[in-house]
Amino acid sequence: MTALNETHDPSLTSWVESANIEGCDFPVQNLPFGVFRRSGTREAFRGGVAIGDQILDLNAVRTLRVIRNQTAADALRAAGAGTLNAFMAMGPEAWSALRRALSRILRTGAAAQGKLAGTLVPQREAEMAVPANIGDFTDFYTSIHHATSVGRLFRPDNPLLPNYKWMPIAYHGRASSIRTSGQRLPRPRGQILPPGGNTPEYAPCRRLDYELELGAFVGAGNNIGSTVPIGEAESRLFGIVLLNDWSARDIQSWEYQPLGPFLAKSFATTISPWIVTMEALEPYRTAWTRPDADPQPLPHLDSPDNRTRGAIDITLEVWLESERMRREGSGPALLSRSNFRDSYWTWAQMLVHHTSNGCNLTPGDLLGSGTQSGPKPEEGGALLELSKGGREPVTLANGERRAFVEDGDTVMFRASCSAPGRARIGFGDCAGTVLPAA
Numbered sequence: 001m002t003a004l005n006e007t008h009d010p011s012l013t014s015w016v017e018s019a020n021i022e023g024c025d026f027p028v029q030n031l032p033f034g035v036f037r038r039s040g041t042r043e044a045f046r047g048g049v050a051i052g053d054q055i056l057d058l059n060a061v062r063t064l065r066v067i068r069n070q071t072a073a074d075a076l077r078a079a080g081a082g083t084l085n086a087f088m089a090m091g092p093e094a095w096s097a098l099r100r101a102l103s104r105i106l107r108t109g110a111a112a113q114g115k116l117a118g119t120l121v122p123q124r125e126a127e128m129a130v131p132a133n134i135g136d137f138t139d140f141y142t143s144i145h146h147a148t149s150v151g152r153l154f155r156p157d158n159p160l161l162p163n164y165k166w167m168p169i170a171y172h173g174r175a176s177s178i179r180t181s182g183q184r185l186p187r188p189r190g191q192i193l194p195p196g197g198n199t200p201e202y203a204p205c206r207r208l209d210y211e212l213e214l215g216a217f218v219g220a221g222n223n224i225g226s227t228v229p230i231g232e233a234e235s236r237l238f239g240i241v242l243l244n245d246w247s248a249r250d251i252q253s254w255e256y257q258p259l260g261p262f263l264a265k266s267f268a269t270t271i272s273p274w275i276v277t278m279e280a281l282e283p284y285r286t287a288w289t290r291p292d293a294d295p296q297p298l299p300h301l302d303s304p305d306n307r308t309r310g311a312i313d314i315t316l317e318v319w320l321e322s323e324r325m326r327r328e329g330s331g332p333a334l335l336s337r338s339n340f341r342d343s344y345w346t347w348a349q350m351l352v353h354h355t356s357n358g359c360n361l362t363p364g365d366l367l368g369s370g371t372q373s374g375p376k377p378e379e380g381g382a383l384l385e386l387s388k389g390g391r392e393p394v395t396l397a398n399g400e401r402r403a404f405v406e407d408g409d410t411v412m413f414r415a416s417c418s419a420p421g422r423a424r425i426g427f428g429d430c431a432g433t434v435l436p437a438a
C-alpha cells in the first residue's frame with residue numbers, strides 16, 4: 001500500500017514557475033510520466049516528466065548525475081527509455097524512489113536547479129508517443145449507471161444482466177489502434193443494419209460516439225497460472241490516464257451478439273499522454289461501498305483495504321469543440337461531468353478478476369475502466385446516454401445540436417483531483433478529432 005509522504009506535501013512549490021500557477025495540471029505534487037520528443041525532429045522518443053508547462057527530459061537529467069540514490073538512479077535509466085515498459089516492470093519501490101528524487105530536484109530551492117535549466121523542453125514544442133508497448137488492452141464496464149442506461153437502450157426489458165453485480169465485466173480491446181491526445185481519426189465504415197431493415201449495408205458510421213474512461217497501466221504483472229490476491233493488486237498498477245473508447249453505435253448494435261464488441265471499437269482509442277502514478281493519486285483515495293441491497297463481492301474480490309480506500313475521487317469532464325466553434329474562436333462546450341468514485345468496481349477488483357483464472361498481465365498492459373457515467377442523467381459519459389439513444393439531441397452553448405459526434409468535432413476529456421488541504425492535480429488533455437470517412 002502506498003502512503004502519503006513528503007512528495008504529497010501541499011506546501012511544496014517548484015522552481016519551474018508555471019507549475020505553481022493555480023489550476024495547473026502538473027504541479028510538483030503530480031510528476032506524471034510520458035514519452036516525448038521535440039516536434040518536427042527525428043530525435044529519439046524518450047521518457048519525460050511533466051512539470052508546469054514543461055517536460056523534464058529524464059535522459060538529460062541522467063547525464064548530469066544529480067540523482068545519487070541507487071534505486072532512483074536505476075529507475076531513472078529505465079524511465080528515460082523510448083517506452084516505459086522496463087520502468088513499469090520495476091515495481092513500486094523503484095517508482096517511488098524516482099518520484100522522491102525528482103520531487104527533491106524540482107522543488108523551490110533545490111541545489112540542482114542551476115544544472116537542470118537545460119533539461120526542460122516546453123510541452124508546446126513536444127510531440128508525445130504512446131508511453132508503453134501495450135501488449136494487451138482490456139476494457140471493463142464498471143459504471144453501473146452506464147451499464148444500466150445503455151443496457152436499457154439495447155435491451156429495454158433486460159437492461160442489467162445477472163452477472164453484472166458479481167464480477168467486473170470486460171472484453172478484449174485492440175491495442176494497435178491506441179494513440180495519444182491529438183489523434184485525428186477518420187469516421188469508420190462497417191456493416192450497419194438500416195432502421196427497420198433486415199439486410200445490412202457497408203457504409204460510414206452514422207452514430208459515432210465517445211466513451212469517457214480512465215485507463216490503468218499495469219506495472220509488474222503476474223506469471224501465467226498465478227493469481228493476484230486483492231491485497232497485492234494495486235502494487236501491480238503503475239498509473240492512470242484518460243481514455244476515449246471511440247464507439248460506432250450502429251456497427252455495435254448489429255455485431256455485438258453473441259461475442260461482444262469488435263469492429264465498433266477497434267478502429268481507434270485515444271489516451272492522454274501523461275501517466276499519473278498511483279502514488280500521486282494517494283491523497284484522493286476514498287471509501288468504496290456497495291449498497292446493502294446488492295450482492296456483496298465474493299471473498300477474493302473483497303478486502304477491508306479495498307473498502308476503506310479502494311475508490312479514487314477523480315472529477316471527469318467531456319468537452320466538445322465543433323468546426324464552427326473553432327472557426328468562431330468560441331472555445332469548446334462542456335458536455336458532461338462525472339466522477340470515478342461512482343464506479344461500481346475498483347481497480348484492485350478489476351485486476352484481481354482479470355488474473356483470477358491464471359491469466360498473466362504484463363508490464364504496459366492497459367486496462368480501461370469502462371464509460372464513467374454518474375447517477376444523474378446529465379452525468380452520462382457517452383452521447384448515446386446524453387441524447388437518449390440519439391432521440392433527444394443535446395443543444396450546445398452556441399445552439400448547435402448533437403445526437404452523435406460529427407465530422408470536424410474535437411472531443412476532449414479533462415480530469416482533476418482535489419481534496420481539502422491537498423494540492424490539485426490534473427491529467428492534461430485527451431483530445432481526438434473526427435475526420436470524414438476515408
Ligand code: CA
Nearest residue numbers: 139211245370
Ligand atoms: Ca468502453
